[in-house]
Amino acid sequence: MNLLPHSNGVRRVNMKRQRTTKEKLKYIAKVLLGIIIAGFIVQQITNFIAGETLIERVDYITVDDKRMDFRLSGSGNYTVVFDGVLGGNLEVWNTIASELEENDNVATFLYNRRGYGFSASGSARTIEEQAQDLKILLRKSGALEPYILVGEEYGSLVLTSFAEQFPDSVAGIVSVNPLVEEDIKNSRNSLKNVALRIRRKIEQLGSYIGLTMLLDKLNLDVNINDLEDNLEGEALEEFSSHRTKASYTSAVSNELRNLSKYNLDIQQDGVFTGKPYCLITKNEDDRLKSLGDEGLTTSIVSNTDSCVLSLSKAIDILAGIRGVIKQCNDLKK
Template identity: 55%
Template sequence: MKLLPHSNGVYKVNMRRKLKPKEIVKYVLIFITALILIGLIYQKTSDFVARETLKSKVDYTRVNDKRLDYILKGDGKYTVIFDGNLGGNLNQWTNITKELNKSNADVSTFVYNRRGYGYSDSGSKITPEEQAKDLKILLRKAGAPEPYILVGEEYGSLVLTNFAKLFPETIVGSVLINPIVEEEIKSEEYVKSNRIHKIRRKIEDIGSHIGFTSLLDAIKLDVKLEGFEDKLKESQLEEFNVQRTKANYTSAVDNELRSLMEGDSNSQNPGVFEGKPYYLIAKDGQEGLKNLGSEGLTKIHKTTCISNFISLEDEEATLIGIRDVIKEVNDIERKNKKISANNIGLKL
């Protein structure tokens, strides 16, 4: 306090020094750095706890030095390969494979997690064609016998049409569900309509390294997979909720989304399924992909299902399509055997 001249009053003097702009910036940067370090420590601890507490219920092998999860069931003469949506995991096919293994003894079923999903290792961005090559190696290492029947939904349809293009001699039939149309994703309209979604996924990818994505998840501001999360069993959802905030998952989703935005896939050539049974479950605008197959061996089911995960929302339609292709494949095999037997008889 200080006495005023010619007065008996007093007044307070502010002894705190005003901070200079440079000092303010310095303290803000220190605060932000501290937050990032705390976030990094939290994320590393969270990742470690998740690895130790979650028990993998899948088999795995290494492809190009990356762990890839898979489940192979049955000992049928055909292997049905499933590949699902962007952001989903192999649990997308749990109910479908269970029904097929129960009622179709002539097939084996194979589901797997692409890079970054489930317990599979993540990595740099690769194209659907490169993912198809990884899948071929995975099938060989897992001991999944040829020939194959392909079942792909949404993003998984791109991986499997690339597979069919690269390895046509290994497949005998195909089912595409809500397939992504390559011509459409290369349009400016598609890029514009998905720009905000891409930004949100990029934020989650960056944030997953410092605990920010876990915070978004806690306050329910993260990106939700409608039609997938609500269809999972409780144990599957618990596992997915732990994995979805980790860098492995967020980088995988961001990488695949960038592949779409950059139009990285060129596999939907007319006749890529030529001479083989092909069943298409299509929404509006996807019917044109009937030209991937032969006219007499192609069937189209026009769906009114709104969900992006049709295989979960409409299991009946999905099973009908798969069983139809299995039946056609068996019919073709029987006809070929009969023709071969007749030819042998004629020679004798």
């Protein structure tokens, strides 16, 4: 008699159906969607908590229906207007502004460009439009003319555009470690700058779903070390909270895009004609001295490796501002 194989044993049969590639992809997509939704919820909760706990130490008004922060203090013959580095906020100028208000008979005006601090982001703004926003903000805030403009790095471009568009409102200019148009145009497609724009774009998109917050916790985000190393107390808490939000990351991406597509020609010889002008640089780069009149132009070389002179070299910036104030007063005599 022929017996069937395995007739007296137990045979284990795998009844589980193998998933097709399409089904696996659908499963992965569902998992990713769940992670994104969870990240979005966490981000919204974090934003809400920050909004409820952070103390607003600024005033604000609306420009084109968008909130813009400012801090106007002191009084005097001039209003010193500050505009800072890409990625920075108005807090970087606190030490310098306080010193001027106390000792130099001037008013000071600090503000946050769109997307920084508590300022709303809104649509992308060109450098010329940022200067126009500032003009409206100054007028609506009651900051009295004439203005002495103090711009650092990216902020120097905004204030140079301001001086070009509204020369009658400006008494003097201080450019701190300014970006040079020639360098912007020559380096915008460098591997370093392209990589930076990509990383910042990832942070912008990630700030909607909690990814940027996670990168920040892991120290994998793009940091401006001089800011976080030199800000303290409430100023540091506010900056750290805002820098992972969509408004901040969108503002940074917008300004990087302005540099990558830069086509302005505002750094013309004599653009500051008739106005006291001080150029403060880190490396004896005097290419922008020609923006002012020879007899009204001074320069200061600041010995530092810092990326943010407003925090690390206040003494040099104060010297430059006070020199311009003195020249402005002399011209009025």
